[in-house]
Amino acid sequence: MTKAQSLRHLTKGEGVTQQIERHTISVMVDNEAGVLARVIGLFSGRGYNIESLTVAEVDAQRHFSRITVVTSGTPMIIEQIKNQLRRLVPVHRVTDLTVEGPSLERELILVKVKGTGEKRVESLRIADIFRARVVDSTIESFVFEMTGSTEKLTAFVNLMQPLGLVEVSRTGVVAISRGPEAI
């Protein structure tokens, strides 16, 4: 299901029609074996959506990893997801960046475009407009690197489609709250 579809998708709970919402949730966990499997298993086992998920260690000294998960569901489901995550033993903190103040979301993408002639020039021109960088080049291909919001990256990919797009690799969303406060 694409995001646009999922946003329009309505579900019934308790006889009340509830809107599906998209949330970005940050989960601080102990960086130990199996922790990612616990989080992913929770989502698949309980039938929750994962739109994207990223994970990396962010504090080597305390062995903290940060998982950023973008999910969608009714407000009741989103509440469940957060409570279920908090129940996992190696989870230290769960923060819903979508509701707890303003936040930033970024994603990184690598896009490979193959072609020659006018299409090749056009892809370079559009990449320039999007402030994408060329990180690899042959006579008949480019690899572009770009960071930005999910929407911007998707728009770029769509434009590259007719210009010889052959491969895409993207990281999924990482997010952080705005302002001086840390979570």
Next chain:
Amino acid sequence: MATEPITGADIVIKALVDQGVEVIFGYPGGAVLPLYDALFKQNQIKHILVRHEQAAVHAAEGYARSTGKVGVVLVTSGPGATNAVTGLTDALMDSVPVVCLTGQVPTHLIGNDAFQEADTTGITRPVTKHNYLVKSINDVSRVIHEAFHVSRSGRPGPVVVDLPKDVQQAKFEYVNYANQRHRSYNPQLKPDRALIERAVDLMAKAERPLFYIGGGVVNSGTAASQLLTELVRLTGFPCTQTLMGLGAFPASDPLSLGMVGMHGMFESNHAMHDCDLMINIGARFDDRVTGKLAAFSPGSTKIHVDIDPSSINKNVHVDLAIVGDVGHVVEDMLRVWKARQAKPNGKALAAWWDQINKWRARECLRYRPSNDVIKPQYALQRLYDAIKDRDYYITTEVGQHQMWAAQFIKFEKPNHWLTSGGLGTMGYGLPAAIGVQIAHPEALVIDVAGEASIMMNIQEMSTAAQYRTPVKIFIMNNRWMGMVRQWQELLHGGRYSESYSDALPDFVKLAEAFGWTGLRATKPAEMDDIIKKMIETPGPVIVDVAVDEKENCFPMIPSGSAHNEMLLGPDDQKASPVSEEGMVLV
């Protein structure tokens, strides 16, 4: 305090002793030989050898639920661990504290498809509260102590500790980590005071209040049950119990409405539907209780007390959520109620009780008695009458007999009723009864069983014989998987697909084969004598009671229906067929 280096297996045993463990239920195998060797060399922990690893977990559950302590299981790698999975899932669903130690192939063989290797932590991850693979001897003591803390605290549950064989054999110093604070897991026990004040406000104003109490009260400890009983009596509110909450409030108290839910009491379900204030204490709005969600208690304000925040607003939206341990919450409610000298709304409450008494007058447990065939309800009434003045524990298997036992056997105290509620595991009752009997050697422990369920862990008769645990199996033998047959009758046009118990053993001879005593009753007039004989016979006894093959379990909320649409008996059943929406539900 550091000491001389000892083996990982010895560290495990030392940690278990420091955790107060007296009994382990288990089955040996290649990957746990060092642990069994360490067990052999000590005499503080008693090992009970079961005949199947699933039964080890159920026995540990029986031990845990009847004592309030953590049950401990020891099984080998591969098939030992996979056989334990059903028991672990059962313990998870019913929030029973169990620590299960599993052997594992040596660390250098993990991932190689070694003999008796299974990805135990992978397999058990979704069916445990938490699990560990201990890859280093340095972590053994810390992990064992942490496993007990995680298992028993907060909402209790099963924890698996997977111990590779080389880790059991390596040497390290033992350090006691018993009181170490956990770096991320610290469940909230004390409730927010302001929420308690609001709850008491609602209670004092309520016109049609109802306590709806569950297994969380039992898990919180006997003190919680006593405090809750005091609170219920102080308010004079009616109190209904879930299947798992039976015994948390005395059944003989006139304020008790008995069990709620699919096969609960008519008065309980109608009170749930019509109340204006529902005070849920330690229950989880399970689908067996709520029936059709859209029609669940439509006019009530709902208070929900639970130690697990993920239980709140999961199935039913509540108005006031109080996270905390039931014992603490009820103690605070009592204190606030008394400090304010609060009084219930007496006039409204009297009218509410008038209504409840009208529902009670329907006598929903009535059945057609017979002089020729033994009605299952009659058998249980006679059983209850014979045991009620003794120290009795009842376990059950799963099905019609389980519901009849819940309806006809009354409990005055918590921890005396043990049944597989969440998972509905056939084969639970016998091993659980053995676990109870190990913890309470002098008590009368009875597994109320069906002839189909009992076959699922029948091998445990051997365990009971070995340890001379005098458990009694009371088989309500109707020659059918009764609940399956009942649903096939109600939902599938009486097409009894594969639900007949064919080729049953002669249970009396089977008893004799295992060194038990076997008894049989076929006529109602024999019931009292047989029950008396069962109680008076020392050692384990099977009673094979030939009950009415066609009897269905009532009252019943048909699936997909609301609380006020209960069927009281076979005549109702014809009048209101199950909706198509209900057909897809289980």
